[in-house]
């Protein structure tokens with residue numbers, strides 16, 4: 056007996072157990088469809104589950120996991136400056152609430168997934184890499200990252216490499232890309248040298264002007280002026296099959312750079328930019344000349360002449376614990392959003 060749902064099911068006598076199964080399954084799908092339809096209709100006024108739209112919806116619904124696997128996606132895994140939040144020794148309201156340390160906000164890091172999960176990329180080895188590695192592996196179909204790109208040798212950007220060593224994950228040959236001064240330092244000085252000797256990591260220098268292709272991704276380094284005590288500093292241009300993102304978490308000042316941030320932002324689709332300090336009042340007692348960064352106010356001043364479509368490409372990131380942009384309720388946060396910039400948050404996903 057053929058199953059014909061629309062022809063007065065109550066009049067049919069069904070004995071075949073397979074048919075009973077399909078009837079029940081069909082009822083379940085229909086019921087689920089109606090519930091979702093009611094929900095969508097309530098909020099958008101669109102009715103999805105009648106006529107051909109219904110078939111299209113279920114096709115998209117069933118194929119969406121496969122579609123997701125085919126995408127190149129950039130995931131924000133951390134947003135704070137090198138020391139994270141709460142910061143050691145800080146007892147101000149930025150780090151302490153009701154006498155207790157505030158919940159940790161992880162240090163800046165990005166993860167990139169693509170259709171081949173064996174080519175998962177981590178950008179930065181932050182001090183919070185243990186949590187970020189785990190999170191990345193989860194979104195990368197349970198496959199761990201095979202390479203790490205590092206911008207420079209300041210605490211928040213490379214110290215997480217220690218977690219790949221013998222005392223911790225004991226990885227095998229994770230490729231570590233960076234400026235030649237960074238990879239030389241890792242090969243020369245302990246405790247990094249041991250990671251190289253034990254083949255936990257394989258440092259691989261990328262020089263200016265060259266690029267690295269990993270699956271569907273092309274990553275190009277751009278040198279930026281920044282306190283180069285241990286290594287020089289790179290920003291990275293991350294190019295996927297359809298979009299390009301600039302990742303530039305640390306720079307001393309825009310004016311010190313021989314490249315123009317204005318034209319660089321215009322040339323990409325997304326720009327993750329240094330937003331360490333909102334303004335110069337944040338660190339009383341510290342000489343900001345020793346730790347120069349363009350403040351968010353300075354960057355906004357520069358971007359005044361940019362059209363809204365260009366400003367909207369900017370995702371501010373690398374926030375010091377004192378930066379009011381870490382609080383969504385702050386006036387600074389509102390000002391930045393009204394200006395057209397985005398404030399990067401852990402969990403942001405961008406399709407490249």
Ligand SMILES: [Zn+2]
Nearest residue numbers: 137209211305
């Ligand atoms: Zn930094």
Ligand SMILES: [Zn+2]
Nearest residue numbers: 145149150376
């Ligand atoms: Zn603090």
Ligand SMILES: [Zn+2]
Nearest residue numbers: 207209281305
């Ligand atoms: Zn730095």
